[in-house]
Amino acid sequence: MKVAILGQGYVGSIFSIGLERIKNGEIEPYGVPLSNELPIKIEDIEIVASYDVDKSKIGKTVYEVCKRYYDKVPESLKDIVVEKGIHLRSLRNLPIEAEGLEDNLSLSEAVDKLIESWKEKGVEVIVNVCTTESFVPFNDKEELIKAIEEDKKERVTATQVYAYAACKYAKEVGGAAFINAIPTLIANDKAFVELAKESNLVIFGDDGATGATPLTADVITHLCQRNRHIKYIVQFNIGGNTDFLALTDEERNKSKEYTKSSIVKDILGYEPPHYIKPTGYLEPIGDRKFISMDIEYISFNGAIDELIINGRINDSPALAGLLVDLVRLGKMAIERKEFGTVYEVNAFYMKNPGPIEKKNIPRIIAYEKLRMWAGLKPRWL
Amino acid sequence: MKVAILGQGYVGSIFSIGLERIKNGEIEPYGVPLSNELPIKIEDIEIVASYDVDKSKIGKTVYEVCKRYYDKVPESLKDIVVEKGIHLRSLRNLPIEAEGLEDNLSLSEAVDKLIESWKEKGVEVIVNVCTTESFVPFNDKEELIKAIEEDKKERVTATQVYAYAACKYAKEVGGAAFINAIPTLIANDKAFVELAKESNLVIFGDDGATGATPLTADVITHLCQRNRHIKYIVQFNIGGNTDFLALTDEERNKSKEYTKSSIVKDILGYEPPHYIKPTGYLEPIGDRKFISMDIEYISFNGAIDELIINGRINDSPALAGLLVDLVRLGKMAIERKEFGTVYEVNAFYMKNPGPIEKKNIPRIIAYEKLRMWAGLKPRWL
Amino acid sequence: MKVAILGQGYVGSIFSIGLERIKNGEIEPYGVPLSNELPIKIEDIEIVASYDVDKSKIGKTVYEVCKRYYDKVPESLKDIVVEKGIHLRSLRNLPIEAEGLEDNLSLSEAVDKLIESWKEKGVEVIVNVCTTESFVPFNDKEELIKAIEEDKKERVTATQVYAYAACKYAKEVGGAAFINAIPTLIANDKAFVELAKESNLVIFGDDGATGATPLTADVITHLCQRNRHIKYIVQFNIGGNTDFLALTDEERNKSKEYTKSSIVKDILGYEPPHYIKPTGYLEPIGDRKFISMDIEYISFNGAIDELIINGRINDSPALAGLLVDLVRLGKMAIERKEFGTVYEVNAFYMKNPGPIEKKNIPRIIAYEKLRMWAGLKPRWL
Amino acid sequence: MKVAILGQGYVGSIFSIGLERIKNGEIEPYGVPLSNELPIKIEDIEIVASYDVDKSKIGKTVYEVCKRYYDKVPESLKDIVVEKGIHLRSLRNLPIEAEGLEDNLSLSEAVDKLIESWKEKGVEVIVNVCTTESFVPFNDKEELIKAIEEDKKERVTATQVYAYAACKYAKEVGGAAFINAIPTLIANDKAFVELAKESNLVIFGDDGATGATPLTADVITHLCQRNRHIKYIVQFNIGGNTDFLALTDEERNKSKEYTKSSIVKDILGYEPPHYIKPTGYLEPIGDRKFISMDIEYISFNGAIDELIINGRINDSPALAGLLVDLVRLGKMAIERKEFGTVYEVNAFYMKNPGPIEKKNIPRIIAYEKLRMWAGLKPRWL
């Protein structure tokens, strides 16, 4: 099965590297939830295309780009060359020189150019791991189509255009999947889900569930099941990769904060006072972010308990490992013709599981439901 | 419904106090997992008897004993007087003067004396929260009966005699429940489960699941579901209540260590290197124990992550809150005639859920199964 | 010795309460560094005046105001009534209705009104614990005098006017002390230090050294002395008192961030990458703030070590305890005629010790120097 | 200057490796407190001899042994061969095959054999980093001499014999130094200090101050200087190197526990309740031990604060870095003829600074005194 990557950054590169190393038998598939249980094997995944808008990456091989992030890069990545994607302000305010297809083309033309490239390479699953965007959702399909057709470059973000292009592409080739691992609402935007249904596109999204957020979900489920009353939750995150740098931008940060906070309410049923956000950027921390949580709750007879959780978590591998499942599940959904979006998949893998009307549930339970959707025996149910 | 307490210590007292305060509308039922969802209400619970072997407690009212642990003790506890229980080395090596019914009676006589007292008070559910014991399980019903009948005081522990008495009592009155909240194997001892089945006794056990252990269960489930490979688990516990003091005794400690460690293997399927034990006693820490956990695991592409969890957790309220459910579930099981032991209940509330052949499962899932057993809608399934 | 409080908030109130409780023999003088070692005893301190600009506090007794912060307030605080101070935007953007002497008076008139009140009450030491301000230092004495005389209300902050008034007052009565426990530069502003010298005023400042900052100072000194190379320092702070609320205001926050970060460089000699700021406000955390620090450093042979420090620290008592020393040291400095500012005192008690040209030193050493200045034997030197 | 190592284990090997790498300009001298400030340069240190009793190490080059602990071992270590030392139960109960000079020789003969070897190589400073021992101090010089002369192998430990041999050697060659970095009391044993004085031997000891203990010293000094009253201190340590394995032996553990706990009392003047010990061994933690501390204290007005400190600290590099200073300071002391022991050096570098009548002081202050002793300007005094 053939995969295209949008955004050859840290996540995109660790995904590429780890995948090849597993295929080479160099490492165990740790961090890949369903590893070798799915009918489609990890060995079947093939990266065939990569797109970026960072001038210093376009035209380079994926191998060369990966070398910036990791030492032991498999040779097989020398065959894929990073192509120019759609930019639309994605890297605005970041210390990176950018260029995009839309610099010289209308949005419609840029979309067609992408589709052409995907057809040529036989792409089946498109993985979106671009820089976090500041965006406005559409909700209305007609409005979305109009924005693209009328070339309203200020109204749309790169991810929205990519998802639109994926719809058009799926319609033409008879089926494809778009994995939206970033906060921009796609699986939670009715405009896209509707268009996808009509177009034979599978969408998974939004925002890959890694790090402190899904752990918090399970920890508060644990408290909630014992009817312990949460007084407050504090969650700090600080990291040194470009994603944290991008999040110092207030507008982008809001996209993340929203996703992270909604989980709490979804699970508890009430919204305890909380302070949950990606808090800062500090370069030498690198990709191994530092998280710190403080939770105070009321136990039986009014007793006050406190949990303090600290962690050092490698940010990019966490998402990259999930992607190894998601591309395969995407292919399975295409085969089953479950177009639109699939809540059972999103509920486990995404911070903000689409569709919009569906809520977060405890991850530990979402896992069992996912297994059943994937045709596997639940582990403990 | 009428309850007897075996061991009017910290847990027994906070259970008594918190229960009365909830009944008085003074506090919310936080820490009681199924609070007001069960058909039997918290208001229906009535403590009618209490037994201890600490000389300084016998003959005192439960109110007076509770005052040692907490300030605001409800007046209603003035009506119950602590009676003499069976001792059998329970307090050996502890700085407490002890006496027991068996000081002047044979085991059989002591058992009959207890049964008489329970009958008189109409006891339905017996809660065992005595000091942690060093014990040898029976597994063979005949051997157990022989040990009691032949008055082999060195072979049996207090809990084993109490559970035996509960069987005999249940048989005579047509039904009763015995909640074993301490590590001594009762629900995991075939001798007791078999005898209970024949005697109309419901047994729940063993060892109430509070503190770091069930939290660890859910945290490692979280990691396991993402196929993150645990390199090691460290878990320290230190507290200042008499239970931690009792655990400085190497023999008693082993009972706890076993229970705590088995969870890890049950859930992961493999046994990662671990150091998990109640580690120390330090008086000024009091009942609000300090826990510290360190978990290192391998994520995708060989990345090493680390979680450090610290907590200050009120030990006794945690178990006392569970007891408020357990006594009601015990009564429900009697009514349903589910004699022997009930895995669905044990799996959520107990560190070492009986029967012996059943394993630990993630708590978050055990919760949903418990709800279904109790006739409640699952929350997320 | 007679003390006036500027700002009857959390710190001002805990100072008042704790002081009276120590005087009553109710509690030990914990948190007071030099407790009973100074020639002036804690019993000799008398609070005689209090000023605030919160409408709901003006006209109330200190006892009534203190009741908002603490339960057991000594009766003796019923005798002091909170008077109206100078406002000048101190509470801007906060959900508090404010009024100030300058609402109807020129700055000069307001200053004279204050001086009159201080004379009447025989005030010797003035303690400034108002809300954190956004400010511009003067450095030039003439400019400062002109700003007040020409009634430039937009140029000065309340603290600057208070300090100016203290100078004028000290000159008239022959000696006084002004303890600036907040970040506004006073002891670090040449304009004020010069004016103080000419006016018989002792200034201690700036910004009381409590919480994570002085602890960080000692921890990094520890590392520095072993030549361990700090890779980065992260320090988060979150609290639920009005001071944290005030710091959500970006302008005020900058005053604090500067103070907190400068310590690192002063001690290490180099400036390691760091992220140190008061990070957030969350009401239910109350005055017992949560701090979280992460420090990574290089040890021998390139080994990477990591320290993670979490704390729950009562914010206001920490500063209030220092004030019990500072007012007495202020009086001692008056008696010794050490007008201007006293580095030896500031270096231990202040985050940003004046005068401006002096730097932070490790607190553990500053303590010994302070003792010597105070005429006490050093403890370990 | 020429150094001999007793115990080519983790510390001995990291010391050898790091030293050579610094000399080669490969790495910075991080972790070496006085790095390039001393008159004797790091480049002047030369390892000339090494002794061990592990059969699998004797006869191997230091290079070969170092390879077991670290990847990048400098070639220069190929020239030194590990020789057989004195065993005397050092490795008893450990899974290591051992042999010692005393297997075939009397103690006196073994001592002479060692001295001969040292003479041949021109050894000036002897560093003792053998396995932690269970021991009985002598205090009486005559008794010590008798024990050796009468070949009482059960009475003495390897370290005691090594220190005795060092005395005899120093007397013969006119000066030498013995650095005792392990808990066995040598600098705190009057018998040895007296004998050293008469024999031109410099002793530094006992037990290198690394890890949680000296950090605790500085943290509690910080609290103590603010008169905060410590309610209790908990300190857990767990590691996976052979030293932690050796400490699972109850007898050896006691040596460490004593050293670690005494610091608290020395500094505070009172002994707060504490639980401080090396707690456990878990192989996969390796040399980067996990420490966890919990300190509760009373602040002003009775407020209860809490500090929780977690750390991952590379055990062996921490001590190895100190040794780079200690061997040079040893040589300086020889030159100054300061025979016996030197408290100023011990107070900074040792957990249990000799001589016996001297106590621990805050490390931050000990550092300044050390500098003065070494002829360097204090940094902040």
Ligand SMILES: NC(=O)c1ccc[n+]([C@@H]2O[C@H](COP(=O)([O-])OP(=O)(O)OC[C@H]3O[C@@H](n4cnc5c(N)ncnc54)[C@H](O)[C@@H]3O)[C@@H](O)[C@H]2O)c1
């Ligand atoms: N654990 C995680 O790392 C995690 C979890 C959830 C979501 N995410 C999301 O994944 C995304 C990628 O994270 P990262 O750490 O790899 O960031 P990164 O900054 O390392 O990589 C982003 C890459 O996308 C490229 N890019 C930006 N805009 C583009 C566009 N319009 N078209 C094509 N390429 C574009 C950038 O040049 C860069 O190479 C972020 O949006 C982040 O929010 C990451």
Ligand SMILES: NC(=O)c1ccc[n+]([C@@H]2O[C@H](COP(=O)([O-])OP(=O)(O)OC[C@H]3O[C@@H](n4cnc5c(N)ncnc54)[C@H](O)[C@@H]3O)[C@@H](O)[C@H]2O)c1
């Ligand atoms: N979170 C928790 O506190 C928790 C969790 C799981 C299990 N437990 C178990 O609950 C039990 C009670 O804990 P605790 O903190 O109340 O201890 P505790 O020491 O405060 O109380 C035990 C009480 O039992 C009494 N006792 C001892 N032997 C007895 C006997 N043979 N008959 C009657 N009374 C007897 C003692 O005198 C004491 O009053 C312990 O076994 C503990 O292992 C507690």
Ligand SMILES: NC(=O)c1ccc[n+]([C@@H]2O[C@H](COP(=O)([O-])OP(=O)(O)OC[C@H]3O[C@@H](n4cnc5c(N)ncnc54)[C@H](O)[C@@H]3O)[C@@H](O)[C@H]2O)c1
């Ligand atoms: N540990 C600490 O709490 C700590 C440490 C260092 C510095 N500080 C500083 O101490 C100050 C007080 O902190 P807090 O926690 O008591 O805050 P707070 O908000 O509880 O109290 C401030 C009080 O000052 C009053 N006030 C504001 N402007 C005033 C003015 N112009 N004149 C008179 N009164 C005025 C407010 O109405 C309020 O009553 C802050 O500036 C803070 O930065 C506190």
Ligand SMILES: NC(=O)c1ccc[n+]([C@@H]2O[C@H](COP(=O)([O-])OP(=O)(O)OC[C@H]3O[C@@H](n4cnc5c(N)ncnc54)[C@H](O)[C@@H]3O)[C@@H](O)[C@H]2O)c1
């Ligand atoms: N941070 C630290 O690592 C630290 C701090 C303070 C003290 N120490 C002490 O340093 C010592 C060494 O620690 P390590 O981690 O290197 O331990 P290790 O077990 O790795 O090394 C000890 C070495 O000494 C050898 N040995 C044992 N007995 C001997 C004898 N009688 N003669 C010669 N060699 C002998 C062993 O075979 C082994 O090679 C321990 O006593 C420890 O308590 C270490």
Ligand SMILES: [Mg+2]
């Ligand atoms: Mg949704």
Ligand SMILES: [Mg+2]
């Ligand atoms: Mg079982």
Ligand SMILES: [Mg+2]
């Ligand atoms: Mg200064």
Ligand SMILES: [Mg+2]
């Ligand atoms: Mg000593």
